[in-house]
Amino acid sequence: MSDVADGRVYYVISDLHIGGDEQxxxxxxxxxxxxxxRRLEDTDENAELVINGDAFGLWEFTTVDRIEKFDTLEETYPTLFEQFRxxxxxxxxxxxxxNxxxxxxxxxxxxxxxxxxxxxxxxxxxxxxxxGTQAIHFEHGHQQDPNNQIDDWGNPHxxxxxYFYNTLITSRAGQLSxxxxxxxxxxxQTVTPTERMPIWLFSKYFYREMNPLIRYSLVPFLLLFNVSAVLAVLAALDLTGVWSMPVTQASEFLGQFGWTGTAIWSLFVVNVAVTGLLLLVGVPLYFLRRDVRKTISRFGVFETALTVDTETPYEEAAREVFAEQPETTVFCYGHTxxxxxxxxxxxxxVNTGTWLKRLHRRDGIIGLLPPVFYPSYQLTAVRIASESEGVxxxxxxxxxxSPAAEELTLTERLLTIGREPDFAVPDRHVVETETQER
Known part of the structure; x- marks a missing residue:
């Protein structure tokens, strides 16, 4: 236990992830x-800044080793290091x-x-x-994550x-970006959980890298997919003579608008034909995929999936610390x-969040358009202090x-109107002095 004066105030940040290959x-x-x-440089408070892990992206350096990574950081960010001083x-x-x-x-x-x-x-x-009369436990939090847990702490190997994900994928992305x-x-490195990586890559390809002519020719079909699926079923009922009324009425209604109605009807016909074919192929593939997944699950092939529980392990760790150290009433971590x-x-x-950009997935309301990953920043510093009522x-x-205006295409911005992420941070909490007698 660090013996620090009761009047000390703690500012906590984490997950800056500064540095890495190229971009x-x-x-x-x-x-x-x-x-x-600079604000802390000028403060009159008796304060301590705790940088609670992942201040630097040392895993993302693949061309230098050991203390050479510090040399690179020092040369790349001289203003930051001077401000630290x-x-x-x-x-x-x-x-x-x-980690x-x-x-x-x-x-x-x-x-x-x-x-x-x-x-x-x-x-x-x-x-x-x-x-005050209580205590704070600080740890980065990766030791509660089986994919990033380091059993032999301090072992450079x-x-x-x-580690492999970040040295092979994240650092390579920095080189190619x-x-x-x-x-x-x-x-x-801002894509969390990691399982979203494939759909994020497809989303960025569709909205950023795909040839615009191809993209905009696909948009009407993808937007109308849900409607076309219903029409495909109705068309099948019409062809089999079971129920012709919906198709007949739709044709007569659109026929009132001349060439415009004909164009709309032609678009629906093409969409229905393609959608019907996809449905014929997709239904058996769906049942096959479900059966394969059940079989894989029985054999436990994917028991080490990258997705982890971001809440339960930390709650259990906090309970253990609180039980072993009754004076400790705050468990502060980052990582997630x-x-x-x-x-x-x-x-x-208490989780301190990150200073990296955050990406919020926004799935399409209609159609089969890829989801949009809406960018935002949620830069926070946690302040922990002793007060009259407690901590x-x-x-x-x-x-x-927000970087959305620069980083999202017009299509992405249109699809996320009114669906921007909530930037609210947690409310202020107090651990009353009596709580430590639990």
Whole structure:
């Protein structure tokens, strides 16, 4: 337990993911981060900044090794490191390794190099800080994720499943991103959960990379797919003589509008023909796919899927910490990139979110158009302090304009009108002093 004065205030951020190969070098929140650090440089509070893991994307560096990665960071972001130095003269800055920068725990040289910039690198899995009569538990959170758990902490050769994903896929995306029509592939590290990667890639191909003539010729068919499926069934009933009235009335109605009605009818006929063929093929394929999935499930082939539970393991970890350390009432972590506060056994489970761009999936309301991944920023710093009623936890938002206007095509923006994501952050919570007697 760190013995810190009761009046100390803690600011917590995590998951900055700074650095990586080529296009991953860019920090899209650079000015916002510098502004936040300058504010702490000038604060009169007795404050400590805790950077709770994944400050740097060391896994995403594939052309340099060991302490050379620090050299690259230092050369690439001199303004940021100088600001660390200046802020660290006024407030204590504590850095905890995450999974993406686990190497910080593996080589002691990092401690000395960060120390030159007034950053205290703690090479432990977790730390604790006293706040009033209570305490806070800090950890990045990847140890609760089986795909990123590092059993041999501090081993430079530790390679969980997430390591291979980021060194082989994320870093490669950074190397290739500028070859696209828009530099979108670098956002690969913002796609969560990982299972959404294939549909995200298809979505960006459709809205960004596909030849515009092909895309706009497909849009009417995809939008009208649901209607065409119904018409295909009605057409089948008409051809078999079971029920001809809907088709007859539709033909007579559109016939009143001359060539316009004929064009609309022709479009429906083409769509119905294609849709009918897809339905004939799709129905048996659906049952075959379902049977194959059931068989695979029985054999447990995919028991190590990338998708993990982002809530239950952390709740269980918090309960364990609260039980073993009764004075601890706040369990603060990151890793999942989802800012949240949940009450657990009288204490608080607090996630600090991420400073990376977030992508919110918006499925089409009609038709078969690919989903749109709506970008936004939700830059937050968690402030934890002792007050008269107990320990308060509140999110401070750092404003950054939405990148949607620049990053979404006109089609994507039209499809997401009125469906923008909710940018609200969790409300302020207080752990009352009496709670520690639970």
């Amino acid at each position: 991953l070098e860019e920090i899209e929140f650079r000015e916002e981060l510098l502004g936040f650090l 200046r802020t660290g003269t006024n407030v204590q800055i504590t850095l905890i390794p995450g 993406h920068d686990h190497e910080l725990a593996a080589y002691d040289e990092y401690v000395e190099r960060f120390g030159e910039y007034n950053v205290d690198l703690v090479q432990d899995e977790s730390i604790s800080r006293r706040v 530790a390679t969980p499943l997430g 500028d070859r696209g029509k828009y530099n979108w592939l670098r956002d690969v 990139h989802r800012p949240s506060i949940r009450e657990v056994d009288g204490g608080l489970l 308060s936890v509140e999110y401070q938002t750092i404003t950054k304009p």
